[in-house]
Amino acid sequence: MLKIALAQMEVRAGQPDINLEKMLKFIEDAKREESDMIVFPYMAVLSDIFDSTVINPSLSRDCESCNEDILKASEGITVLFSNFVDNLFFAAKNGKWIDSSDSYELFKIRMKGKRYKIVYTFENAEYIADLKFREKNPDFCVVFSSAPFVQCTTKGRDYHIGEHTKALGCPTIYVNCVGTQNKGKTIYPFDGNSTVYNSKGEIVLRGKSFEESLLLFDLGTVDSMPPIVEPEEPEIAEVYRALHGGLKHFLSQIGMKKMVIGISGGIDSAVDAALYTKVLGAENVLLVNMPSVYNSATTKGLSEQLAKNLGCNYMVVPIQESVDYTVRQLESTPVTYLADGSTHNIELSSFVRENIQARDRSSRVLAALAASFGGGFTCNANKAETTIGYATMYGDCAGVVSALADLWKYQVYDLARYLNDTVYGREVIPQGIIDIVPSAELSTAQNVDEGKGDPLKYPYHDYLFRAFVENEDQVTPEEILQWYADGKLEENIGCEKGLVKKYFANAEEFINDLERWWNQFTGIAVAKRIQAPPIIAVTAHAFGSDYFEAQGCTYYSRAYKALKAKLLEGTK
């Protein structure tokens, strides 16, 4: 009978005061539950901090002070934790440090009259304990973790730890934090999913993902507990939990309780509306529809229906008068060239007029409303748009945070269906929004009632862009064009068969499309991403702080140019 408590706690980055308070509360709870031992996630006192500017001598001293407080709190219990002090690992019992390590990563401790040999390791789930410890016959293994969520990590983690645990031949306790950490432009949710594995490496206990909890179990019964069979679920379920948990913790961390969302009647803003309403509550969400003359009755109606379904705050702020005023004012104000006194007038192209609409919505309306409503406003961009910068700076690519910018368009649709079917259990996102052609409705060329919309053919471009951004082999136009020439493109990028032929009549059309987007991806889109809001990361390839890119580096290789010349020659 050894009662162990796993403290799956939210760790606040760089905040030892808040984390200590939380740890002391968890210790109290564990004592109340008569636990013999409590284990905390990796770096629970400080967090596995991403912000190097925070680390300074005064902070280090505070981390040391926290150790003393935890030591005092260990009266009547054994506390295992790690801290940003000395050797990172600490074990306290009855107000005393236990220092009986045979070696780094193996220590012995007497609890309830028995001496336990414990193997421990930090963080990285891929190498848990060294298998040489098998000879020492450890009683159990502890993995102190601080592991951000990326899609499918839990499965990978279970596999690795499971295999190691089996080889080690004793139960493993994996304890991970929840919450978020951010590197400025990228926000990483931490999934928790703390787990107890039996000696065969099977899962016998699991903490809820993205929620704090104190997991209790008896070490003696681990190998007789039935393995947990987790229900099959679609991939998007895990992504939903990551976005929900990530937003909840991040917004709480920056003290933001309310959110304004511009809703267009399109899919991205609708999904954001449903997501934020779950995170913040309908009373804390203000949905704003901002029609111009180009917005159809269809999308205006769908926006209103969405707002009604969610029961949020709602308002309609038309932008046409303001846009017209801007166009009139700028075109009628003369520019004087003071070197010679000549004057001329500026002319606004249709492209400039489109961008004026987008900025009017975000920078004029939403930004002012957000401050007055007492919160921020969202950026609703998805990953396809973000990849090639199909968005207006200070317009639709503005906002406090981008919840969907690590999701391809097809994932946004998956998420819409998941929100309706599973999260809400009813049609909060009107089916019309799911069915309508994606369109920015910035001109008559994007008339949704005529089936016209964005220049992106998502069923193909989602996959082309995914090859640019997420392929470990760093795919460039050279590979894409070679695959096209070899007839292997659809297979290699993973899109539906037949699309290339459907969308492009010949090599010239294909190449024009490829170069258009590659130029944007490595050109203007980089400039836009530099000033874009932070993104909730759900993959290991999220744009932002860990995606290193520079302006002005668009490049086509010699082999690309040669193949292009050959293919274009062939079409003439």
Added chain:
Amino acid sequence: MLKIALAQMEVRAGQPDINLEKMLKFIEDAKREESDMIVFPYMAVLSDIFDSTVINPSLSRDCESCNEDILKASEGITVLFSNFVDNLFFAAKNGKWIDSSDSYELFKIRMKGKRYKIVYTFENAEYIADLKFREKNPDFCVVFSSAPFVQCTTKGRDYHIGEHTKALGCPTIYVNCVGTQNKGKTIYPFDGNSTVYNSKGEIVLRGKSFEESLLLFDLGTVDSMPPIVEPEEPEIAEVYRALHGGLKHFLSQIGMKKMVIGISGGIDSAVDAALYTKVLGAENVLLVNMPSVYNSATTKGLSEQLAKNLGCNYMVVPIQESVDYTVRQLESTPVTYLADGSTHNIELSSFVRENIQARDRSSRVLAALAASFGGGFTCNANKAETTIGYATMYGDCAGVVSALADLWKYQVYDLARYLNDTVYGREVIPQGIIDIVPSAELSTAQNVDEGKGDPLKYPYHDYLFRAFVENEDQVTPEEILQWYADGKLEENIGCEKGLVKKYFANAEEFINDLERWWNQFTGIAVAKRIQAPPIIAVTAHAFGSDYFEAQGCTYYSRAYKALKAKLLEGTK
């Protein structure tokens, strides 16, 4: 007689095609000048690339192809260069690779009937050649460099290389590139300043800073050339050249030839106007004054005077009507809470109204004008404002690039005087702009004619913020408050004596001010910097890609809180 050419070339990041063409041209020029040898900067083919997304198999293959082209071009000359291939260093002569290295960093080559022993090293000016090579009696040393400018580097470099060269006992050839490289949010100018040091470590030849040039010299005469005595100049001179060179190369790299600048009659926008006019030419600069009812006749007049002095394009676009429209529209449009059908109206605070003005200027007027004028618009923020986020998102902290955001306010004034006195040699920035109180003129509380302005007391806050940002010891409120208590604050942060007493009547006032700005620096200002434009870096502590920071990490240490309590106790 060994004629050596130093190719101080602009290296374009990740563009082997452009760089190769440039290298071949330099080789031709060197041959025309009858040089025996030409030396290129570090990684001249690819650049010492900052953008890891660019590096992929197809790029590597192109780098290898470039080697072959350079080899061919070496007919009649010896070419020393480095490339992103194999062992980085290459020597080609008469179409053949020279492979006679004794060891890494030492090789022999026969030129004009004599065998030369050459020591070489890469990039980092702090360790040039290993001094063990002294025993080998090298003929000269080559430092292949790709070193970004930060203030005072040239002096430090001269000292280090000079000392090493003296110890090595042979001349050193230091060759550096010009141009810029960017890491997304940070733009680093490369200063060139290629140098030939004689055997005593004295400078005998120097390339112009921030400009391409082919430097020619005869190795045999190096030790008999007179050492160069460079004229003393103010620190701001070097900063001006870095900003000028950085802007010129960066704008050319992203293909931007024209710029719109909002000018308020204040110092920051005036300095930017004078700077960009030098970089792009007056005909390519459009200055825009955008007054509201809060803008004084004084600043409107100063703006016009500035524009006249520079001879740029100029226009006045008043914003009051548009701002009034926005306030009226948003306050009169009802919000419906759809959960219960209740309605209410939003109220815009004076703070929100101030921000509406700032966004109206940048996101409504400047963004549209920039696109129509055929360029971008500038962000005129300085480092003090950037540190604590004294700027409006999508308002004055928007733009293509921030030229002044690595300069404290006092440096902006230094630069203004330098532009007038030295660069232009006449008063282009009206003295009135230099003399007026700094003010955003967003409300009656900032009336410049009554001497009212920004909440920042620059003569003190410039130095307080510099301690937060640029001090290697990572100064936090704990140290600041301790210095205040010890009466050593002014001395330790470097501001004028007597200011603390002048600005703060007691400890409470001092602490309120300190916490106000520390909260902003580590709070909302981080959110603003995440979405701010890229910054031209002139220090090693520029905000941006190399300044790692996260949102939600504001912290006060235990010692700070204790000292604060003690000091406040003392004042009661």
